[in-house]
Amino acid sequence: MALISRRDWGARAPRGPYTSLTHTKGVKVHYIGDHVDPRLLTDHDRCLAVMRQIQNHHMDGNGWTDFAYNLAVCPHGDLLMGRGAGHMSAANGPGRNHDHYAVLGMLGSTGLTDPTDAMLNGIRDAIDYLREHGGAGKEIKGHRDGYSTSCPGAALYAWVKAGAPRPDGGSSSPSTTWTETLVDQLPLLSPGATGRHVKTCFYLLRARGYGKELDEHVIDPTVYGPAVVAEVKRFQAEKGLDDDGLVGKATWPRLLGL
Ligand SMILES: [Zn+2]
Ligand SMILES: [Zn+2]
Missing domain, CATH: 3.40.80.10 (Peptidoglycan recognition protein-like)
Structure with missing residues (x-):
């Protein structure tokens, strides 16, 4: 929370x-x-x-x-x-x-x-x-x-x-939310990952005010390297998430502003 x-x-x-x-x-x-x-x-x-x-x-x-x-x-x-x-x-x-x-x-x-x-x-x-x-x-x-x-x-x-049930507490509702559907389409990024989703992560981080000092002409934004990992960890810590540097189901929604 x-x-x-x-x-x-x-x-x-x-x-x-x-x-x-x-x-x-x-x-x-x-x-x-x-x-x-x-x-x-x-x-x-x-x-x-x-x-x-x-x-x-x-x-x-x-x-x-x-x-x-x-x-x-x-x-x-x-x-x-x-x-x-x-x-x-x-x-x-x-x-x-x-x-x-x-x-x-x-x-x-x-x-x-x-x-x-x-x-x-x-x-x-x-x-x-x-x-x-x-x-x-x-x-x-x-x-x-x-x-x-x-x-x-x-x-x-x-x-x-209905007793104000937590949506994730019950087994009665098999449907997933649109947020989950969106996030399910995104891969788990761990350090060393490469590709377009790494680039997406990099620019989302920028949009949230992180990694501004990282120069995309010096580092490759399609490689999830140490400098970007450090910024993701800082983002996670400040958002109250586990600062494990893994961009997955907890971190993607926050980067996306969901
Ligand atoms: Zn009222
Ligand atoms: Zn809000």
Whole structure:
């Protein structure tokens, strides 16, 4: 699980103190609603921009202290810090924020409407985080439970009602996600590998801001040599991955920004 700090998504400081909570009955799941741009799927920077937009709307439009939710989860499964654990949200409706924390899934009522497996796992990670750090109880509910709203949308609500299972925890679903399908087509790169996928890796690394000092006229970008391996290891370490220098099922999606 990757936890993105407020600083890393460019959050504004809250306008005032939060109300503290030592425990809750559980967590309520939300969606954004309205239209969410499906291009979020291929561009994680857009996820961070959505956080800033929502925060501005909550603070400037609604006049709230801060971004309303405790945590948000993007389609890539990353957790984005909102009010955090131990603080009351402003998301569940008047009088309903003492009993449940609030987790936002970045989905709309049009556009991006279906959660990725990564997002569902991320929401479970967020719930675990709030249980561990915020005394959240075992309930997992939707915003619409006890409040008149379409939130969290048909797909997320059906998942909540099914007990919010982790997609990779069950054997009932044989289907793989599009991310897995894409990554399955990419080879495992170990040091010394050669070919076009090495070159792809090299330029993806560049696109992520790594290996900028490596000159492709000096090193051969189609050979996975020590200098590139070192940069991959640095990328892996900074992304919280095993820094083994192997580009496989864990590292490709991160290089691709999935
Ligand atoms: Zn909601
Ligand atoms: Zn994302």
